[in-house]
Amino acid sequence: MSIDRLGIIIGGSWANGLDIKLNSSFEIEDVIVGSLVTVQGKNSRFFGIISDMVLEASDQSLRSSPPDIDDPFITKIISGTGAFTVIKFSPHLSITNKANSILHGPEPALTIPSHFASAFPASDSDINLIYGKEDEKHLWIGSPLGLEDSRLCIDLERLVQRSTGVFGRSGTGKTFLTRILLAGILQKGVATNLVFDMHNDYGYQGTNEKGNPVKGLKLLFPNRVALFSLDRDSFVRRKVSPDAEVKIGYAEITPDDIRILAETLDLSHLAVEATYRLAQFYGQSNWLREFLSIDPRDELNELAKSLNEFPSTLGSLHRKLERLKRLSFVTETAPEDAVTRILEYLNRGIHVVLEFGKYYDDYLAYIFVTNLLTRRIHEQYVRRVEESMGDQSKEPRPLVITIEEAHRFLTPAIASQTIFGNIAREMRKYKVSLLIVDQRPSGIDEEVLSQLGTRMTYRLDNERDVDAVLAGASGARELRRVLSRLDSRQQALIFGDALPMPTVIRTRDYGTNESYQEFGLKNSVDHQKQMEQDAKDLFGDGE
Amino acid sequence: MLSEHKSPDLSRIGEVVEATSISFTVHCYELHLGAPLGALIKTDTPEIFAVVNNVSTSSIDPTRRPVARGQDEKDSDSVYLHNPQLKKLLKTEIHALIVGHKDNNNLHQYLPALPPRIHAFAHHCNIDDLRKFTQKLGFLPLLLEGPPTLADEITSAFLRQAALTHPDPDSFLFTSGQEVAQLLGNDLRRLNSLLRRLK
Numbered sequence: 001m002s003i004d005r006l007g008i009i010i011g012g013s014w015a016n017g018l019d020i021k022l023n024s025s026f027e028i029e030d031v032i033v034g035s036l037v038t039v040q041g042k043n044s045r046f047f048g049i050i051s052d053m054v055l056e057a058s059d060q061s062l063r064s065s066p067p068d069i070d071d072p073f074i075t076k077i078i079s080g081t082g083a084f085t086v087i088k089f090s091p092h093l094s095i096t097n098k099a100n101s102i103l104h105g106p107e108p109a110l111t112i113p114s115h116f117a118s119a120f121p122a123s124d125s126d127i128n129l130i131y132g133k134e135d136e137k138h139l140w141i142g143s144p145l146g147l148e149d150s151r152l153c154i155d156l157e158r159l160v161q162r163s164t165g166v167f168g169r170s171g172t173g174k175t176f177l178t179r180i181l182l183a184g185i186l187q188k189g190v191a192t193n194l195v196f197d198m199h200n201d202y203g204y205q206g207t208n209e210k211g212n213p214v215k216g217l218k219l220l221f222p223n224r225v226a227l228f229s230l231d232r233d234s235f236v237r238r239k240v241s242p243d244a245e246v247k248i249g250y251a252e253i254t255p256d257d258i259r260i261l262a263e264t265l266d267l268s269h270l271a272v273e274a275t276y277r278l279a280q281f282y283g284q285s286n287w288l289r290e291f292l293s294i295d296p297r298d299e300l301n302e303l304a305k306s307l308n309e310f311p312s313t314l315g316s317l318h319r320k321l322e323r324l325k326r327l328s329f330v331t332e333t334a335p336e337d338a339v340t341r342i343l344e345y346l347n348r349g350i351h352v353v354l355e356f357g358k359y360y361d362d363y364l365a366y367i368f369v370t371n372l373l374t375r376r377i378h379e380q381y382v383r384r385v386e387e388s389m390g391d392q393s394k395e396p397r398p399l400v401i402t403i404e405e406a407h408r409f410l411t412p413a414i415a416s417q418t419i420f421g422n423i424a425r426e427m428r429k430y431k432v433s434l435l436i437v438d439q440r441p442s443g444i445d446e447e448v449l450s451q452l453g454t455r456m457t458y459r460l461d462n463e464r465d466v467d468a469v470l471a472g473a474s475g476a477r478e479l480r481r482v483l484s485r486l487d488s489r490q491q492a493l494i495f496g497d498a499l500p501m502p503t504v505i506r507t508r509d510y511g512t513n514e515s516y517q518e519f520g521l522k523n524s525v526d527h528q529k530q531m532e533q534d535a536k537d538l539f540g541d542g543e
Numbered sequence: 544m545l546s547e548h549k550s551p552d553l554s555r556i557g558e559v560v561e562a563t564s565i566s567f568t569v570h571c572y573e574l575h576l577g578a579p580l581g582a583l584i585k586t587d588t589p590e591i592f593a594v595v596n597n598v599s600t601s602s603i604d605p606t607r608r609p610v611a612r613g614q615d616e617k618d619s620d621s622v623y624l625h626n627p628q629l630k631k632l633l634k635t636e637i638h639a640l641i642v643g644h645k646d647n648n649n650l651h652q653y654l655p656a657l658p659p660r661i662h663a664f665a666h667h668c669n670i671d672d673l674r675k676f677t678q679k680l681g682f683l684p685l686l687l688e689g690p691p692t693l694a695d696e697i698t699s700a701f702l703r704q705a706a707l708t709h710p711d712p713d714s715f716l717f718t719s720g721q722e723v724a725q726l727l728g729n730d731l732r733r734l735n736s737l738l739r740r741l742k
Binding site: 057058059061062065067068071073074076077078080081082 | 716717720721724725727728729730731732734735738739741742
C-alpha cells in the first residue's frame, strides 16, 4: 500500500521547524495542522507534527496581479509552481536504521533531515511504532488527526508516575476523557483510584451533552469500585445504594482544614490564626465542638479575653463556621471514621468514588471534604512508605486522586499550604499522585502546573489559560498554534511523560455499548464468573 | 519509384544559407511558403532540429527594393500573373532557433557542437517527428531565450502545434505549461501571458 508523498524538505531549521513544499498533487485542504508526519532521511526516520501552513509565491507580483481565476487552465498550472504551499514541520522523534535504535524505539530527534528528504503523512504502523500498541501498560486513548481508524496509546504507567492535568472549557469533553483515563487505570491495574466526584459524573452514572445516560465506574466495574456518598438521599432517589456513607465528625477537623476554606468562607487572616489558638486552648479534638457550642452573645467576650483575640474576629469566625455545621454530613460525632473505611478499600485495590450528591455545586463542601480526606489519607501513605523502608513489597499500591475545579485548591495564594500542592511537588514519593480536572488553569499555581507530568487539554479560549497550560512545556510556541486551532469537541492536545511527543488526538468514544465492552464490560455469562471472582477478592476466600 | 522520389522532395523546404551556433537561415525554394512560425524543421546529416522564429520575404538584390506594380490590376494575384519575373527577383527566407540534434540516433535537446553546413537541406518535420521530439521538454530554455515577447509568441506557437500531435493534447499543454512555469517562476506576469497563449 503506497502512500502519496506529502512533499519534500526545502528549508527551515531545527529551532523553528522545517519547511516542506507541498506536492502539487496533494490537495491543500486535506492537510491538517496538528497531524502527524514522517520524514525519511538518509539514515533515520523522523516523526513530528505539522505546526503551520504558509501560502507562498515565487514572485511577489502574484499578490498584485494574480492570474485570472476564471481560467482553470492557468490557475491550475500556477498552483504548485509559482504559487505553492509550505508546511512547517517540527521533528520531535527519530529512529535510525541501526539495530539497537529499532529495539528502543524512537528517541527525541537531535538532528534534522537534509534538503529534499521526502515527507509522508504518518501511517498506522508509524503510530504503533511511536506510541506503542495496546497492552497492559498502554491505554488506547483516541486517534490521531487524519487517521480516524488508528489507535493511539498513552503509556499509562508513566502517566500515573506523576500528576496529570486535564483542561478545557466546560462542555469540551474533559469529563469523558477523565472517565476513559479512570477506566483505563482501573482496567490495566496500574494504580488505585480515589475520585472526589463533585458533579456525580464518575461514580454511578453521568449524562452526555444530549442528556443520555453514560455509565460510571461503578456500572463498568461493579465489584472493583466502592461508591461512597455524602448525601444518601441522592442515591435513594436513583434506587441505588452506596457502599458507604461519609460523615465527618467535629473531632476530625483541624485548623489546617479551616485555613484552606479562608477564601470560600471569607475568613480574614486574623480569623484563621484564631482557629489555631482555639485548638491550642481547647485541644485538637475538642476545639470545634466547644467553640460552636458557646453562645456568641454571652460567652464570646470572655473567650476573646482568654485568647487575647478581638471579639469581632471570634464573632465573625463563629458565624462562618456555623456554615460548616449546616452541612448534613458534618456531625458532632461520626459513627465511623470515613478515612479508615476508605483506606480499607484502597488497600485491597478497590477503587473509591465519593459522590457529592446534592452538594454538586457547593464549593465549600467540595473543598472542605476533599482537602480533609486527602490530607489524612496522604498521612497514612507517608507513614506506610516510611515504614516499608525501601522494601517495595511492603509499600502501598500507587494511588491516583482525582479532583475537579482544582483552581480553587491550588491558587498561588494557598497552593503552598494545601495538601494538593505538596502531593504535586512530591512527585509520587509517597505513591500518591493527582489527576486534576479543571477549566481555568490560569488560576492554578504555576509551580504546581509545572509539576504535572502529563497535560491533556481541549480548546481553551482565554489567552491566560493557554499560557498556563503550556508553561514550562518544550516547544510551547508551536503547541500554542496547534492548541488555538483545536476543534471545540473531542479534540485534545496531549503532551508530557505519557506520550513520546505532543500529539493532537480525537478522543475515543465513551458511552456506546461497544465502548463499554472495550473496557471489559462483559456479557452476562462472563459477568457472572467475574462477579464470583471479584467477590472472592473483595471478601476473601473463607467464610 | 516516382512517389518515393517525390516524398523527400515534398518535405524539403530549402537550403541553409547562414548558420551560427544558436540558429540558422534557410533560403526557401518556394516563394511565400517555407514554414510557418513556430514550426519544427530539421537539417540533414547531421540532423539538427530548429524552430522557425522568423519568416521574411525580400528582394534578392539588396540594392533593388520591390516597387508597387498593381495600380491598374484588380488584385495582387494579377500582379504576379502579369509580372512573371517577380518570382525570380524575390526570395523567402526563414530563420530558426536550434533546439536539438541527433547523434547516432540519440536525440539531444541541447545545442550541437557545430552548426549545419551552408547548403545543407532543410526539411519539414512530420507529425511523428514532432511528437517524438516533444516527448521531453528540455529545449524550452533555448526557446525562451531572447526578447520575451517574441520568445513567448514562438514558444506558444510551437507548443500549440506540438500538442496536436499528441494523443491527449490538453494534457500535453498542461504539462508543458508546468514546465514553463518552473522556468518563468520569478516573472509571473510573463508566465501568465504566455499561458494564455497556450490555449
